[in-house]
Amino acid sequence: VDLSTTIAGVKLPNLLLNASGVNCRFENELQQLVESKSGSLITKSATLNSREGNPEPRYAPLAGSIGSINSMGLPNQGYEYYLNYAKNFDYNNTAGKPLFISLAGLSLAENKTMCEAFRDANLPCVLEVNFSCPNVPGKPQVGYDMEAMEQALQVLDPIIGRPFGIKLPPYFDIAHFDQAAAIFNKFDNVVFVTCINSVGNGLAIDLDSETALIKPKDGFGGLGGLLVLPTALANVNAFYRRLKPGKQVIGCGGVTSGKEVFLHILAGASAVEIGTQLMEEGTGVFERVQKELVELMTAKGYKSVEEFRGKVKTL
Numbered sequence: 001v002d003l004s005t006t007i008a009g010v011k012l013p014n015l016l017l018n019a020s021g022v023n024c025r026f027e028n029e030l031q032q033l034v035e036s037k038s039g040s041l042i043t044k045s046a047t048l049n050s051r052e053g054n055p056e057p058r059y060a061p062l063a064g065s066i067g068s069i070n071s072m073g074l075p076n077q078g079y080e081y082y083l084n085y086a087k088n089f090d091y092n093n094t095a096g097k098p099l100f101i102s103l104a105g106l107s108l109a110e111n112k113t114m115c116e117a118f119r120d121a122n123l124p125c126v127l128e129v130n131f132s133c134p135n136v137p138g139k140p141q142v143g144y145d146m147e148a149m150e151q152a153l154q155v156l157d158p159i160i161g162r163p164f165g166i167k168l169p170p171y172f173d174i175a176h177f178d179q180a181a182a183i184f185n186k187f188d189n190v191v192f193v194t195c196i197n198s199v200g201n202g203l204a205i206d207l208d209s210e211t212a213l214i215k216p217k218d219g220f221g222g223l224g225g226l227l228v229l230p231t232a233l234a235n236v237n238a239f240y241r242r243l244k245p246g247k248q249v250i251g252c253g254g255v256t257s258g259k260e261v262f263l264h265i266l267a268g269a270s271a272v273e274i275g276t277q278l279m280e281e282g283t284g285v286f287e288r289v290q291k292e293l294v295e296l297m298t299a300k301g302y303k304s305v306e307e308f309r310g311k312v313k314t315l
């Protein structure tokens with residue numbers, strides 16, 4: 001069974017990778033991903049300067065393993081750390097894993113500077129511009145401001161000057177799918193979108209203590225895990241149906257097993273990211289989920305993901 005895929009011109013030996021933000025802030029964590037059975041890896045979203053992020057507790061699993069809530073606040077080592085990591089990355093590593101770099105500047109000027117630095121370094125890594133961090137107090141998500149998002153792309157697209165992707169928040173209105181897709185279809189270098197980032201500003205409360213699970217923002221944080229699966233599948237399929245041929249969707253959200261990877265592919269995903277389940281289970285999740293996916297495909301008689309990608313049936 002062939003699970004390989006090609007995104008932005010780079011080949012992933014299998015279509016699984018981490019969701020940016022999980023197990024990818026520090027070099028040692030990234031090395032764990034390189035040594036895991038993932039098909040690739042993506043770094044924690046970077047800002048111009050390093051950040052400690054929000055006060056803890058800022059991540060919590062939800063009762064009944066239905067998902068997670070986080071308000072990390074963009075803790076990261078600053079973009080030069082990840083630029084340096086990319087410069088020293090062994091692109092011919094034995095596993096043949098490509099490297100994705102996530103950038104989440106706090107302003108267009110920050111994103112401009114970071115994109116210029118990566119352009120000048122001219123490395124084989126693939127950029128994913130994160131327009132959807134829900135947890136920086138006072139910074140509304142660019143992904144929910146269509147005009148700002150288009151203006152940002154008008155500046156960043158020519159600077160990046162090669163295929164790149166965008167990390168999107170979940171949309172919940174068909175008109176927003178239409179508007180966002182129409183914007184991305186204007187930029188030839190935008191070759192993939194990653195759907196979805198966490199479902200912003202949920203509130204998880206502990207029944208016994210009657211207290212919010214996390215400290216930042218009065219307990220408000222992004223939701224991930226199984227509970228966001230239908231929203232993730234909808235966003236994957238909405239953009240799969242709307243983006244011009246040649247543009248791809250990376251699925252993210254709700255993956256706990258081979259089953260949800262299969263559903264993401266059925267919805268149209270060309271690669272699939274794992275966040276909450278990676279956080280809870282560790283990097284062994286990639287081997288387990290891959291095995292489950294192969295078993296499921298074999299049971300269904302599929303030999304490659306192309307046979308069923310985007311083929312979700314409607315009634």
Ligand SMILES: C=Cc1c(C(=O)O)[nH]c(=O)[nH]c1=O
Pocket residue numbers: 021045070071072073074075104130132133134135136197198222
């Ligand atoms: C980049 C910041 C993000 C964060 C964060 O660092 O709080 N959490 C998310 O669920 N998604 C993000 O995009």
